[in-house]
Amino acid sequence: MRQNIPLGVYVPGTTIVHRVNPSIKFVSLIVFIIASTIWAHTLTHAAICLAVPLLLLAVAKIPPKIAWGQLWPPLPFLLFLGAFNWWQQGWEKALVVTLVIMSSIGMAAVLTLTTTVAEMLEALEKTLAPTARFGVPVEAISLAISLTIRLIPLQFATVGEVLDARKARGADFSITAFGAPVMIRSIRRARVIGDALLARGVGD
Numbered sequence: 560m561r562q563n564i565p566l567g568v569y570v571p572g573t574t575i576v577h578r579v580n581p582s583i584k585f586v587s588l589i590v591f592i593i594a595s596t597i598w599a600h601t602l603t604h605a606a607i608c609l610a611v612p613l614l615l616l617a618v619a620k621i622p623p624k625i626a627w628g629q630l631w632p633p634l635p636f637l638l639f640l641g642a643f644n645w646w647q648q649g650w651e652k653a654l655v656v657t658l659v660i661m662s663s664i665g666m667a668a669v670l671t672l673t674t675t676v677a678e679m680l681e682a683l684e685k686t687l688a689p690t691a692r693f694g695v696p697v698e699a700i701s702l703a704i705s706l707t708i709r710l711i712p713l714q715f716a717t718v719g720e721v722l723d724a725r726k727a728r729g730a731d732f733s734i735t736a737f738g739a740p741v742m743i744r745s746i747r748r749a750r751v752i753g754d755a756l757l758a759r760g761v762g763d
Contacts, residue, residue, distance in 0.1 A: 568625060570672050576619035577673045581682035584670050592663045602651060605658035612665030619673050629668040630661070632715075637661060680705050706752070717744050 571577075595608040616626050637657050644653035670679070680701055687697045721740050 568629060568672060569675050570619070570621050570625060572620055572673065574619045574673075576615055576669065579673075581674050581678045582686055584674060585679070585682060585686070588666050588670055591666050595659050595662055599655060599659045602655060602658075605655045605662070608662040609658050609665065612662055612669050615669045616665070616672070619669065621672050625672070626668065629672065630665060633661075633664055676705070710748075713748070714745065717741055717748075 591608075591611070599605045599608050637660060640660070641653045641657040644656050683704060684697060684701050687695065687700060691697045718741055721737060721744075724740075725737065
């Protein structure tokens with residue numbers, strides 16, 4: 560289950576991809592997303608974009624099962640988006656858009672699979688540090704991002720636990736019966752985190 564949770568997996572290694580400075584990985588991810596969006600207008604271009612993260616995953620020696628577990632969760636949304644674009648602009652444009660988005664997700668997976676959360680946050684703080692002199696709350700931003708990164712896999716895990724519990728009871732799927740326990744657990748976790756932050760003087 561954990562292998563299928565976005566941002567919930569780090570694969571230790573000593574490959575060149577692992578050793579690249581996290582700040583460079585961040586910048587490379589942003590540049591790749593912008594460049595692929597602007598440049599890729601044909602199937603050939605989109606295929607090249609998708610090949611880049613796949614090659615990096617291979618170089619980083621990420622097990623295929625773990626890589627696939629990180630890439631498949633967005634597929635249902637991408638299929639829906641692709642179908643809408645097919646209806647609006649034709650199958651070729653729909654496929655180009657889908658492949659480009661998938662390539663961006665793949666590059667994000669390369670970052671999270673080869674970089675620990677601590678390394679990412681340290682790189683973020685170093686990148687934002689010069690802006691502190693202009694009044695940018697660097698520590699608050701880093702804290703917010705760290706909580707977000709941590710809570711995304713926890714939220715996915717909560718959804719999985721609720722689904723597993725319903726399956727074990729043999730209950731039929733119901734939006735209300737599914738959403739209620741997920742919301743209750745999420746609100747309870749948020750309150751606990753809020754109390755912990757207040758106890759440490761955050762936000763005074």
